[in-house]
Amino acid sequence: MRKIIILGSTGSVGKAAFDFISKNKKDFEVVCLVASSNEKVINKQAEKYVNCKTYLENPKKANYSKKSLTKDKLLELIASNKVDTVIAAISGSKGLDLIHHSISCGKRVLIANKEPLVMAGEFLINETQKSGAEIIPIDSEHCAIHQIIKGRDLDSISKIILTCSGGPFHSLSRNKFKVITKKQALNHPVWKMGSKITIDSSTLMNKALEIIEAKFLFEIEHKKIEAIIHPESLIHSFVEFDDGTILASMAEPDMKIPISYGLSYPKTKKNGLKKIDMTQLKELTFKKIDRIKFPSIDFAYFAIEKGKGMPIFLNAANEVAVNHFLKDNIQFLDIYRLISVVLEYADKNNIKLSSVSLESIQDFNKEAIKISNHISEQLIK
Ligand SMILES: NC(=O)c1ccc[n+]([C@@H]2O[C@H](COP(=O)([O-])OP(=O)(O)OC[C@H]3O[C@@H](n4cnc5c(N)ncnc54)[C@H](OP(=O)(O)O)[C@@H]3O)[C@@H](O)[C@H]2O)c1
Structure with missing residues (x-):
């Protein structure tokens, strides 16, 4: 029986x-659920398990439930033998500290929440090696790669090709981007x-983050590492080997499939989910990403090449930009503009992460967010 905590249980x-x-339920038990503020959904979920606890990071009222834990009790529970698996599905950089804690406690961590890997991938992988924890990616592309390379000689990988649907705008001409x-x-x-x-996904920043995620996860x-557009979203990634063989991993685009893989690993269990009927497939298409239209991909390579905290700046600038876009403060193309100006600023001013620890990464991230907010205010004016 796997005993599971879901971080971000009220999200997608x-x-x-x-x-x-x-x-x-015969194989798995949920022992704790974590979210930001969605009392209604978390309480409803927790009712299904007698012993299930809950934690809200930003509750609207204290003691929102009899089952609720304090943060200290949550950290204690994660560290205890009452938990063996943590599903990391908080959105954005806020998921970093609980992922780090789960890894430090030697747990199996199924990671969907890619931003912490972008910010602190090398550090988290090192911590995993020290504690004996196990990271299983459930971001569908990285889960596909995890499945493909299992048991292979990693030195013989010549290329990893991440696929993406291309989002809603891959066929739209660039001159129409300003009115999105x-x-x-x-x-x-x-x-x-x-x-x-x-x-x-619409800006392809998701693919940019995934390129960085793949670099750290698979060392x-x-x-x-490349990315290509595959609108049917049935092949979740390819790995090319030195001998010219290319292996692909296919599945319906349903997050329950990588979740099922991560929970059952190294076994593969029947899960009752829909399978692809190859005889019904009309076509599988692929196309190159237009990097003028989608500068996100170049941002990713730039951040990796610069290193020393530049991926943290990339992630912070993107989080700030998306937040403003969702609040209607900026236009679609401003997302790229803001990221580009922030990266240039960090580079020109030689702002670097000097030491690697959870605290230093979090402090650096706060600084990157502050700078991104400052630059965005000028953009909004
Ligand atoms: N959705 C997908 O299909 C998919 C696929 C691959 C990877 N991912 C990655 O998985 C992560 C989650 O994506 P999503 O689409 O599921 O996001 P989402 O629907 O926005 O859900 C986010 C979850 O995180 C919780 N949360 C937010 N801030 C928190 C905090 N400070 N402390 C604790 N919980 C917090 C939210 O709680 P409230 O409901 O209370 O706000 C919610 O449960 C992202 O990193 C994303 O890139 C998602």
Whole structure:
């Protein structure tokens, strides 16, 4: 019986994980649920498990539930033998401290929440090696790669090719980008996701973050990581090996499939989810990403090459930009403008992460957010 905590249980990935687990109660038990402020959903979820605790980071009222824990008690619970698996599905950089704590406590951590890996990937992987924790990516592309490279000689990988749907705008001409509305950007053609990642998918910043995520997770040189558009979203990534073989991993675009993989690993269990019927497939198409239209991909390589905290700046600038876009403070193209100006500022002013610890990464992130907010205020004027 796996004993599970879901971080971000009220969000898109968290709900998918909760539903999947609740349909497989003989193998899994939810021992704690974590969210920001959504009392209604978290309380309803917690009712399904007698011993399930809850934690809200920003509750609207204290003691919102008899089952609620304080932060200290939550950290204690994660560290205890009452928990063996943590599903990390908080959105954005806010997920970093609980992912770090879960890793330090030697747990199996199923990570959907990519931003902490972008900010602190190398550090988190080192912590995993020290504590004996296990990271299993459930971001669908990285989960696909995890499956493909299992048991392979990693030195023989010549390329990792991340696929992406291309979002709603991959066929739109660049001159129409300036009139893209929030409603259009939130209308993802394939996935139903939280608003932050949906905007990231429309700008292809999601793919930029995933390039950095892949570099850290698989400890592979960034020059060997590419991304291509695959609108059908059935192949979740490719790995090319030195002998010319390319392996792909296919599945329906449903987050419950990587969640099922991560929970059952190293076994593969029946999960009752929809399978691809190859005889019904009409076509599988692929196209190059237009890097003029989508500068996000170049931002990712720039941040990796600069290193020393530049991925933290990239992530912070993007979080600030998406937040403003969702509040209608800036236009779609301003997202790229803001990120570009912030990266240039950090580079020109030689702002670097000098030491690597959770505290120093968090402090550096606060500084990056402050600078991004400052630059965005000038952009909004
Ligand atoms: N959605 C997908 O299909 C998908 C696929 C691959 C990867 N991912 C990644 O998975 C992560 C989650 O995405 P999502 O689409 O599920 O996001 P989402 O729907 O916006 O859900 C975010 C969850 O995080 C919680 N949360 C936010 N701030 C928190 C805080 N400070 N402390 C504790 N909980 C907090 C929210 O709680 P409240 O409800 O109370 O606000 C909610 O439960 C992201 O990093 C995303 O990039 C998502």
